[in-house]
Amino acid sequence: MIRLNDSYERLDETYLFAKVARKVNAWRLSRPDADIVRMDIGDVTRPICGAAIEAMHRAVADLAAASTFHGYGPEQGYAFLREAIAAGDYAERGIDISPDEIFIGDGAKSDIGNFPDILSAADTVALTDPVYPVYADTNVMGGRKRFISLPMIPENGFVPCLPEETPDVVYLCFPNNPTGTLLPRENLRRWVDYCRANGVLLLFDSAYEAYVRTPGAVRSIFEIEGAREVAVEFRSFSKTAGFTGLRCGYTVVPKDLTGRFSDSRKGSLHDLWLRRQTTKFNGASYIVQRAAEALYTPEGREACRVQTDSYIANASLLRESALEAGLYAVGGQDSPYVWVKAPGGMDSWSFFDRLLELGITSTPGSGFGKSGEGFVRLTGFNSEANTREAIERLRRI
Numbered sequence: 215m216i217r218l219n220d221s222y223e224r225l226d227e228t229y230l231f232a233k234v235a236r237k238v239n240a241w242r243l244s245r246p247d248a249d250i251v252r253m254d255i256g257d258v259t260r261p262i263c264g265a266a267i268e269a270m271h272r273a274v275a276d277l278a279a280a281s282t283f284h285g286y287g288p289e290q291g292y293a294f295l296r297e298a299i300a301a302g303d304y305a306e307r308g309i310d311i312s313p314d315e316i317f318i319g320d321g322a323k324s325d326i327g328n329f330p331d332i333l334s335a336a337d338t339v340a341l342t343d344p345v346y347p348v349y350a351d352t353n354v355m356g357g358r359k360r361f362i363s364l365p366m367i368p369e370n371g372f373v374p375c376l377p378e379e380t381p382d383v384v385y386l387c388f389p390n391n392p393t394g395t396l397l398p399r400e401n402l403r404r405w406v407d408y409c410r411a412n413g414v415l416l417l418f419d420s421a422y423e424a425y426v427r428t429p430g431a432v433r434s435i436f437e438i439e440g441a442r443e444v445a446v447e448f449r450s451f452s453k454t455a456g457f458t459g460l461r462c463g464y465t466v467v468p469k470d471l472t473g474r475f476s477d478s479r480k481g482s483l484h485d486l487w488l489r490r491q492t493t494k495f496n497g498a499s500y501i502v503q504r505a506a507e508a509l510y511t512p513e514g515r516e517a518c519r520v521q522t523d524s525y526i527a528n529a530s531l532l533r534e535s536a537l538e539a540g541l542y543a544v545g546g547q548d549s550p551y552v553w554v555k556a557p558g559g560m561d562s563w564s565f566f567d568r569l570l571e572l573g574i575t576s577t578p579g580s581g582f583g584k585s586g587e588g589f590v591r592l593t594g595f596n597s598e599a600n601t602r603e604a605i606e607r608l609r610r611i
């Protein structure tokens with residue numbers, strides 16, 4: 215008999231995107247002449263910048279000659295990329311992260327999903343609500359059953375409160391998906407202090423750090439004093455540089471970070487993650503890592519800034535037009551996401567339907583957790599022209 219992992223039976227159904235697609239298709243069939251503006255896109259739409267494309271062409275040529283051929287690379291990633299990241303994303307901002315604390319991967323989702331492999335299956339996990347569903351689902355798959363919910367709602371300014379019951383692990387993501395909000399530095403400091411005082415691991419998802427524009431806002435958890443003792447940071451080139459299809463990201467595991475095995479012996483999370491990665495992962499491709507390295511050249515940096523600026527501009531137009539239409543909306547300033555409250559106490563799906571009537575697609579907030587009920591997420595990833603069209607339609611609400 216083939217025995218299955220019962221935990222998969224405890225996963226919530228992933229009906230959200232399928233249901234959105236079904237409703238959009240039905241709308242299209244009922245109005246074959248009308249067009250629809252996609253404001254639910256969770257993927258980038260602009261092409262990869264010239265600096266990265268040229269680097270990939272050079273890398274392909276390397277692979278074509280015996281003298282420059284690259285086979286298996288280091289599992290942790292090539293030193294040229296880890297050094298570029300340590301210098302460009304950390305040292306330049308006064309943050310002490312060494313290249314060998316950086317692990318290159320094929321995007322943040324895999325690392326976020328795989329990281330719990332090195333943690334105890336008995337852990338209690340604290341998650342914000344609404345939340346990027348990968349944190350919850352991958353812990354359920356790993357057999358964890360105890361979750362603490364940290365609501366992020368207008369009443370608390372989308373700032374998750376410290377929990378009454380102490381978790382073993384907490385996930386934070388800022389700039390946040392789906393709300394598009396930031397966590398003020400002071401609050402992050404409180405979280406880091408709390409984790410240090412209570413022996414809690416802080417898993418910080420910084421996939422949208424390239425969207426931070428507010429001066430002084432936190433881009434890396436390691437800007438906060440003491441974070442090296444309690445935090446791991448996940449980053450991605452997906453939304454920074456349009457690598458959603460190319461696949462590259464990285465995870466920072468400081469060497470100071472320690473935990474305990476069940477017999478109380480101390481263990482290094484860096485050592486365990488290295489062991490896990492060298493056993494189960496053979497590295498991101500050489501070509502992709504050369505592309506990522508090119509993002510740290512002056513041309514690459516400028517291109518990333520231009521791309522992210524354009525998505526932020528769209529998102530902030532969306533937010534302003536929602537506000538002008540008398541709706542409550544947050545995000546869209548340091549983020550490609552706008553979190554819009556449905557008028558008149560409507561629920562997320564009813565508001566989704568109302569927007570669809572106008573030919574605008576959105577993502578129902580209830581799909582991100584109970585506290586997302588009554589909201590929809592709009593994104594700035596469409597073109598400016600389409601965003602402006604959506605705004606015209608929003609005015610009719």
Ligand code: PLP
Nearest residue numbers: 321322323346391421450452463
């Ligand atoms: N983290 C958050 C909050 C995200 O929204 C996403 C993608 O949408 C990811 C991580 C994963 O990014 P990737 O696997 O493309 O690097």
